[in-house]
Amino acid sequence: MFTRQSFKNHYEGIIEPFRIIGNVYFVGTFPASSHLIDTGDGLILIDTGYNDTLFLLINSIYKLGFSPQDIKYIIHTHWHWDHTEATAALVHLCGAKTFIGEKDFENAKKYFIPDVCLKDGDVIELGNTKINVMETPGHTRGCISLFFEADENGIKYQVGTFGGAGANTLRKGSFDYEGCREDYRNSLNMLRKKKVDVFIGNHVWNNDTQTKGDILRTTGENRFINSEIWYEFLDFCEKRLDKVIEDEAADKK
Ligand SMILES: [Zn+2]
Incomplete structure (x- = not known):
């Protein structure tokens, strides 16, 4: 669990698109996740990925029976290129409104000009979907986490x-900003307060998207519904931060 895979070219990490739960779909690739929400009044896309995987994103959206032209909102979890590089080209295609955490606004301008800056407690509403925004700085200063409800067979699931x-940005020399480690730990503590039935990773390795997706598509068994994995992943993240600090202390000896 929580292991990465690397590819020579991003577009080699193809993943067959599929519905995760309710109106939430996976349309990304292995190197960069993207999620699509069908709100009944247009589509919301979370993260766009790289320019060289944009054709796969568009193909995945079509394969699921949707049209990229119906994307109304594009929300970005943070400004890094694996989540934002394809945004400018996609906006050209669909004219969607773009969102990012307020404190990532300046850096995001390397890739696109955000229309809306988000703050802690903001709610993004479209059609049947209300997305709650939590500022979770650390990896970047303006990183945001998203929480919303999805309905399947009359059961409501908390998606997060x-x-x-x-x-990577918590290591000395690669800091996104001073104080990022303290922020990261605080963010983990805030995130632990959330109840999440369905954890969607913004990278495939966060939640084993590919394996679970293959099982879901072939057997119908939905392993995304798991209220423990959220906490397991947050613990994993905290241990990794501790390890970065420990390794650094060991190097100094
Ligand atoms: Zn990043």
Whole structure:
């Protein structure tokens, strides 16, 4: 669990699109996740991925029976290129309104000009969907996590994502900003207060998207419904932060 795979080219990490739960779909690739929500009044896309995987994203949306032209909102978990690079080209295609955490606004301008800056407690509403925004700084200063409800067969599920789990920016020399480690730990504590029935990772390795997706598509068994994995992943993230700090202390000896 929680292991990565790397590819020479991003577009080699193809994943067959599928419905995760209710109106929530996976349309990303292995190197960068993207999720689509069919709100009944247009589509919301969470993260766009790389320019060289945009054709796969568009193909995945079509394969599921939707049209990229119906994307109304694009929400970004943070400004890094694996979540934002394809946004400018996609906006050209569909004219969607773009959202990002307020404190990632300046950096995001490397890839696109965000229309809306989000703050802690903001709610993004479209059609049948209300997405609650939580600021979870650490991986980047403006990283946000998203929480919303999805309905399947009359059962309501709490869906959640941690918008920036990566430890790469927590290492000395690669800091996104001073104080990022303290922020990251605080963010984990805030995230632990949320109840999440269906954890959607903003990278496939966060929640074993591919394996669970293959099982879901072939057998109908939905292993995304698991209220423990959220906490397991947050613990994993905290241990990884501790390890970064320990390794650094060991190097100094
Ligand atoms: Zn990142």
